[in-house]
Amino acid sequence: MYNKFELSNEYVLVRVLSIKHYTNTLFSFKTARPDKLRFKPGEFIMIGLIIRGELIFRAYSICSPTWSDTLEFYSVKVPNGVFTTFLHKITTKTSIIIKITLTGTLIxxxxxxxxxxxxxxxxxxxxxxxxxxxxxxxxxxxxxxxxxxxxxxxxxxxxxxxxxxxxxxxxxxxxxxxxxxxxxxxxxxxxxxxxxxxxxxxxxxxxxxxxxxxxxxxxxxxxxxxxxxxxxxxxxxxxxxxxxxxxxxxxxxxxxxxxxxxxxxxxx
CATH class of the missing domain: 3.40.50.80 (Nucleotide-binding domain of ferredoxin-NADP reductase (FNR) module)
Incomplete structure (x- = not known):
């Protein structure tokens, strides 16, 4: 499904390892961390999902320590929000796309x-x-x-x-x-x-x-x-x-x- 979008080398597919729901709308999830991904505390990454045939990206700050072998994110399900409505439904059978290049002003x-x-x-x-x-x-x-x-x-x-x-x-x-x-x-x-x-x-x-x-x-x-x-x-x-x-x-x-x-x- 993802291959038809011909992702460049700056993107990588990672597996969702765990999800924790705190309320009906607040949840966190962890993914595998690519070996080549390096980040500074406070930086964010682009997360991508294929939604109704379209590849959509949103910025998500990395919660994980820089020394962690996983990536953790914290999200809210926005009412009628296209991206977060689908993200809220991910499971450990799901994979997501992340962009290897990181950025952010909170450093x-x-x-x-x-x-x-x-x-x-x-x-x-x-x-x-x-x-x-x-x-x-x-x-x-x-x-x-x-x-x-x-x-x-x-x-x-x-x-x-x-x-x-x-x-x-x-x-x-x-x-x-x-x-x-x-x-x-x-x-x-x-x-x-x-x-x-x-x-x-x-x-x-x-x-x-x-x-x-x-x-x-x-x-x-x-x-x-x-x-x-x-x-x-x-x-x-x-x-x-x-x-x-x-x-x-x-x-x-x-x-x-x-x-x-x-x-x-x-x-x-």
């Missing part, structure tokens, strides 16, 4: 040296940050790494909670994480110890008070990933606070995943 090299790294995300925007917090270099570059994740309801936190448990069981990364990794989980649509959207948490000073940390300063660095509106609001807020967007050839104070913004404009 540590795009940030100047600093003291604290804030990973700001909503929903499945946590995906690239999983790879980043499993990377020992993250902790050698920063004194503190603080994840701020907001979801609609508490059951949507299960994937993240599973990853934190796995992280604490990794003996070779645990010494780097100890006393450096913190996280702030906020829910927006049901009662929870922490509530509110990221922009409000920052503007109101709530996150500073709740975490009992000193206020934001120019040695703080930020990575942002999530919904289009959240990225727009947070990046504009950071700019008003005096922070500058960075890229790999001009490292600065914050970066955000641009592929999510463009992809959300398309049919998922």
């Amino acid at each position: 540590l090299e795009a940030l100047k040296p600093g003291k604290r790294l804030f990973l700001l995300c909503t929903g499945t925007g946590i995906a690239p940050f999983i790879s980043i917090i499993f990377n020992h270099e993250t902790y050698t570059k920063y004194n503190e790494v603080i994840i701020v994740l907001t979801c609609r309801c508490s059951r949507e936190l299960q994937f993240f909670n599973d990853k934190i448990k796995q992280l604490t069981n990794q003996s070779h990364i645990r010494p780097f994480v100890r006393n450096k990794l913190r996280f702030y989980l906020s829910i927006t649509q049901e009662p929870y110890p922490y509530t509110g959207r990221i922009t409000w948490l920052i503007k109101s000073g709530t996150i500073i008070a709740d975490l009992m940390i000193y206020n934001f300063n120019m040695l703080d660095r930020f990575m942002i990933c999530g919904s289009q509106q959240m990225i727009f609001d947070v990046t504009n807020l950071l700019k008003t606070l005096g922070y500058i967007e960075g890229v790999t050839n001009n490292p600065q104070d914050f970066v955000y995943e641009k592929s999510y913004v463009s992809q959300l404009k398309s049919n998922n």
Whole structure:
């Protein structure tokens, strides 16, 4: 079935190894990792499916540590979304297409040296940050790494909670994480110890008070990933606070995943 599309050498067919469903719409899956595939924490890859005779690709951040022999992805089934509706139905008998070339703006090299790294995300925007917090270099570059994740309801936190448990069981990364990794989980649509959207948490000073940390300063660095509106609001807020967007050839104070913004404009 795939051969008639005459895939070039930059694409490879990989087998789905496992799938885990967290809610009716949230799920993660692992695939085999091609030997020649190399990536940096935070990068994304193009995943392809043949849907109704058409080969369709979407960008997916890699959740896996760089040293893992599998690739893991985290996805949401978008209502009436062409791609995610089919992706949601994959099984271990399924194979998918991936593009070997990787890219992405959420990499540590795009940030100047600093003291604290804030990973700001909503929903499945946590995906690239999983790879980043499993990377020992993250902790050698920063004194503190603080994840701020907001979801609609508490059951949507299960994937993240599973990853934190796995992280604490990794003996070779645990010494780097100890006393450096913190996280702030906020829910927006049901009662929870922490509530509110990221922009409000920052503007109101709530996150500073709740975490009992000193206020934001120019040695703080930020990575942002999530919904289009959240990225727009947070990046504009950071700019008003005096922070500058960075890229790999001009490292600065914050970066955000641009592929999510463009992809959300398309049919998922």
